[in-house]
Amino acid sequence: MLKEHPAYQEELDRLEMTKKEVEKAIELFSTRRDQLKGEIVENLKEFRRKPDENSQTYINILTGIQFVKFYNEKLNGLERSRKKPYFARIDFTPQNGNKTQVCYIGKTGLTREEDNYPVIIDWRAPIANLYYEGRLGKASYKVPDKTAKKEYIIEGNLTLKRQFNIEDGELKEIFDIDITTNDPLLQKSLGAHADNRLKDIAATIQAEQNRIIRANLKQPLIVQGVAGSGKTTVALHRIAYLIYTYEKVFDPETFMIIAPNRLFLNYISEVLPELGVERVKQTTFIDFMLELLDSKIKLANPNQKLTFFVNNQDNNKAKLLKLASKFKSSLTFKKVIDKYLNDIEENFIPKKDLKIEGETIITSSEIKSIFLSEYKYYPIYTRISKLKKRLNRLVKKKVNELIENEQAKTDREVDKYYLSNSSSEKERQRILKIIEERDRKIKDLEKRSKTLVKEYLTTLPQLNLLDYYKNLITDPEKLNIYTGGHIHDKILKFIAQHSAQIFDSGQIELEDLAPLVYLKYHLYGIGKRPKLSHVVIDEAQDLSLFQLYLLRKISRTDSFTIMGDLAQGIHSYRAINNWEDVIQRIFPKCNVNYTTLEKSYRTTIEIMNLANQLIKHYPNKKITQAKPIIRHGELPYLLKNRTPEEIVQFILEEIRKLKDKEFKTIAIIGKTIDECKKIYNYFPEKAKVELITEDMNEYEGGIMILPSYLAKGLEFDAVFIVTFEEEYQKEELDIKLLYIAMTRALHRLYLCSKGEISPLLKNIDKKLYQSLNLPNNS
Numbered sequence: 001m002l003k004e005h006p007a008y009q010e011e012l013d014r015l016e017m018t019k020k021e022v023e024k025a026i027e028l029f030s031t032r033r034d035q036l037k038g039e040i041v042e043n044l045k046e047f048r049r050k051p052d053e054n055s056q057t058y059i060n061i062l063t064g065i066q067f068v069k070f071y072n073e074k075l076n077g078l079e080r081s082r083k084k085p086y087f088a089r090i091d092f093t094p095q096n097g098n099k100t101q102v103c104y105i106g107k108t109g110l111t112r113e114e115d116n117y118p119v120i121i122d123w124r125a126p127i128a129n130l131y132y133e134g135r136l137g138k139a140s141y142k143v144p145d146k147t148a149k150k151e152y153i154i155e156g157n158l159t160l161k162r163q164f165n166i167e168d169g170e171l172k173e174i175f176d177i178d179i180t181t182n183d184p185l186l187q188k189s190l191g192a193h194a195d196n197r198l199k200d201i202a203a204t205i206q207a208e209q210n211r212i213i214r215a216n217l218k219q220p221l222i223v224q225g226v227a228g229s230g231k232t233t234v235a236l237h238r239i240a241y242l243i244y245t246y247e248k249v250f251d252p253e254t255f256m257i258i259a260p261n262r263l264f265l266n267y268i269s270e271v272l273p274e275l276g277v278e279r280v281k282q283t284t285f286i287d288f289m290l291e292l293l294d295s296k297i298k299l300a301n302p303n304q305k306l307t308f309f310v311n312n313q314d315n316n317k318a319k320l321l322k323l324a325s326k327f328k329s330s331l332t333f334k335k336v337i338d339k340y341l342n343d344i345e346e347n348f349i350p351k352k353d354l355k356i357e358g359e360t361i362i363t364s365s366e367i368k369s370i371f372l373s374e375y376k377y378y379p380i381y382t383r384i385s386k387l388k389k390r391l392n393r394l395v396k397k398k399v400n401e402l403i404e405n406e407q408a409k410t411d412r413e414v415d416k417y418y419l420s421n422s423s424s425e426k427e428r429q430r431i432l433k434i435i436e437e438r439d440r441k442i443k444d445l446e447k448r449s450k451t452l453v454k455e456y457l458t459t460l461p462q463l464n465l466l467d468y469y470k471n472l473i474t475d476p477e478k479l480n481i482y483t484g485g486h487i488h489d490k491i492l493k494f495i496a497q498h499s500a501q502i503f504d505s506g507q508i509e510l511e512d513l514a515p516l517v518y519l520k521y522h523l524y525g526i527g528k529r530p531k532l533s534h535v536v537i538d539e540a541q542d543l544s545l546f547q548l549y550l551l552r553k554i555s556r557t558d559s560f561t562i563m564g565d566l567a568q569g570i571h572s573y574r575a576i577n578n579w580e581d582v583i584q585r586i587f588p589k590c591n592v593n594y595t596t597l598e599k600s601y602r603t604t605i606e607i608m609n610l611a612n613q614l615i616k617h618y619p620n621k622k623i624t625q626a627k628p629i630i631r632h633g634e635l636p637y638l639l640k641n642r643t644p645e646e647i648v649q650f651i652l653e654e655i656r657k658l659k660d661k662e663f664k665t666i667a668i669i670g671k672t673i674d675e676c677k678k679i680y681n682y683f684p685e686k687a688k689v690e691l692i693t694e695d696m697n698e699y700e701g702g703i704m705i706l707p708s709y710l711a712k713g714l715e716f717d718a719v720f721i722v723t724f725e726e727e728y729q730k731e732e733l734d735i736k737l738l739y740i741a742m743t744r745a746l747h748r749l750y751l752c753s754k755g756e757i758s759p760l761l762k763n764i765d766k767k768l769y770q771s772l773n774l775p776n777n778s
C-alpha cells in the first residue's frame, strides 16, 4: 500500500534528506555547545583568579550559560526529531506570484544554516496553520508581527495536505487528505492505548482546537468543553504556541498554569517538554495561595468536606455548610471584606496629635488625611514605613525650631548680661544656670525626638493577618452589618461558629484562602512578583468567582485561558455555575472570547452514549451532551447484585485479559476514598493494585483504585466503576461524580455493584449496555 503511493519514492528521499539534516544539526549544535562549555570553564578560572578586574569575563560566563541552555533545548528537540522529524506536508502557492512552498511540519523546526532553507517547519509557525485549518483550494494564513501588535494576511492556493506515519525514523504510512477524507492520523491516535501521562497532539490538532490554541493572546479566553474534548491538551498547546510566537516579548517563566491537584500536574507534566517548552510555572490554586500567604497555615483536607456532602446530601448541617462555603466563595464576601478594610483604614490612625514638649508637630486628622489620601494606593501596613519617614522629618523640623527658640531665648539673656556690664556674681550664676538649662533642654529634646515616632507607631493597630480575618469571620454581628442585613442571622451564626471551630483546630479551609490572600494584599501586600504575561486555568468550573477575581487581581493581566466543563462541576455549591458570571463580573471591561468544544475525543461512542444519559438528569438544562467523534468499541458492561469477592475476582480476571490486549492503564473507581479503601482491602496483595489518595504527587499509571473526584481530568484504557456501599444517588453531586467516572474510559467501561450502581441507570435504554450474567461464585 505504502509503496504504491505515487509519491512514495519522493517522500522516502525527503525523509532521508531530513534525517541527514537533523544529524548534521545535532553534530553542529553539540560541537558549539561543547566549545562554549570549554570557554565557560576557562572564563571561570580567569574570573576566580582576579574577580575584581574581570567584570567582562563575568558577563561572558552568564551569556555563555544562556547559550548552552539554548543549544540544549535545541538538541532535545532535534533528538526527538530523529524518530519522527515531521508528521505532515502542505504545498501552498501564494497569490503574490512566489513559487509553491513545500512545507514539512514537525514538532521542532529546523532551518539549514548554509542557505536558510526550512527543512522542517515548526507546527506553531504561521504557515503551519494551513495544515490545521485550511481546506484544499483557496486558503490564507495570518502572520502576526513579533510585537503582537499587527497581523498580515497571506493568500494563495493550498494544493496538497499530506500526513505521514513515521516510526523510529521509518516511513510507515502516507495519507493524502482532501475535503472528504477524515483524519486517519487522528483515528490512529485515538485508538491507541493510554500511556502513563497525557501526550501531545501536535500532529492531529482539530480545526476547532486550533482556533483556541491560536486565539488572540490579549483577550481573556473562556472555553466550555465537554469531557474529553481536549481542554487540558489544548491549553498546553496554546502555551507552547504563545511562547513560540511571542518568544521575544515574553519569558516562559511569566506563564502560569493552575490545575486542580499535584497528581494531575504530574499527569500532564510531559506535554510541554515534549513540545520543547520548559520553565512554565505549574501549580495548583491551593499551592499558589499558600505560597502567597507565605506562612505555615495548615489547610483542612478539602475532599473531606466533599465526602461529607456525598454522604449527607439532605442533612441540615450539609445544607448550612454549603451555604457557608458559598458565602465565603462569593463576591458578596469580597465586598464585605472591602467594607471591613475600609473600617480598618478609617480607624487606623489614633485620635491623638503628635506632640513634643506640649507642642503639636502634626494633628491626628492631618496624619489621617495623609494616610488615607496620599498613601491610598499602598497596602495599609506598608504605608507605615512611609509615614514613619514623613513623621521623622516633621519631628526633626519641629525640634530644630524648638532648639532655635531655646537658643534665641538664652542668647537674649546673655546679651542683656554683657550689655549691663554687671559684675555681680549672682547675676553671673543666673546666666550660667540659663545656659545649663538650655543645654539640658536641647539634650532632652534631641533624646525625645529619637523615640517619639517609634512610640507613636506602637499605638497603631498591631494585628496579624489571621487575627484580622478571625475578627471578621467569627463575628456574626460584624458580618451582619457588612452584609447590610441581607443574610439570615442563622446562616451568619453558623458561618462564624463553623469558622471558629476550624481555627481552633489550628487550620483554615479551602474557602478561606481567597479571602485571606485578598486581605493580605490590601493589608500587607503580597511581595514583589514579576508581572504574569499569561495565566491558564484548567478545570476552572471548580473555582469560585472570588477565587477567579483574586487570580486576575494578583496576576495583573487580562491574558487568561480559562478551561472548564460545567457538567463536571462537583463543587457547584461554592464554584461557578455559569460562564456569563465570569465574563461579566471578572472581566467586565474586556472583550472576552467565549467558545465551546462539543466533540469528545477520549471515549468510544458506546461509552459516551451511556454517559450522556446522565446529563439529562442535571438541574442545569443548559449543559449540553458531548458528541463523540466516530470511534466504536464494546458496549459498557454491567455486573450487579454480586458479593465483593465475586466482583473483585471478576475484575482480576478481566484485568488479566485486558493486559493481554495491551491495555496499559486501568482504573477502579469508587465514589469516595472510604469506598475505595473498602474495595482495596478485597484485592490480594499480589494483584499490584495501587490505592490513590489525595496526598499523592506522583502519577504512576498501571492499575489503580481511586475516588471519583480524584479521577477528574485523568483517563484510562479501561474503567471499572465499583459500588460496594456507596451507590450513586439521584442527586446532582452524585450524577456528576458518576458522569466523571464514566467519561474517564477510553476503550472499556465496566459497572460493577454489590446492589445497584445507581437508581439513575434503572430506566436507561437496555441497548446502551450489556448485562453480565456470570454464574454465581464465578
Ligand SMILES: Nc1ncnc2c1ncn2[C@@H]1O[C@H](COP(=O)(O)OP(=O)(O)OP(=O)(O)O)[C@@H](O)[C@H]1O
Residues within 6 Å of the ligand: 186, 189, 190, 199, 201, 204, 205, 206, 209, 225, 226, 227, 228, 229, 230, 231, 232, 233, 234, 565, 568, 601, 602, 712, 713, 714, 715, 743
Ligand atoms: N486533536 C486530538 N488528537 C488526538 N487526541 C486528542 C485530540 N484532542 C483530544 N485528544 C485526546 O483526548 C483525550 C482527552 O483530552 P483532555 O484530557 O485534554 O480532555 P479534557 O477536555 O481536558 O477532558 P476532561 O474534561 O474530561 O478531563 C486525550 O487522550 C487527548 O490526547
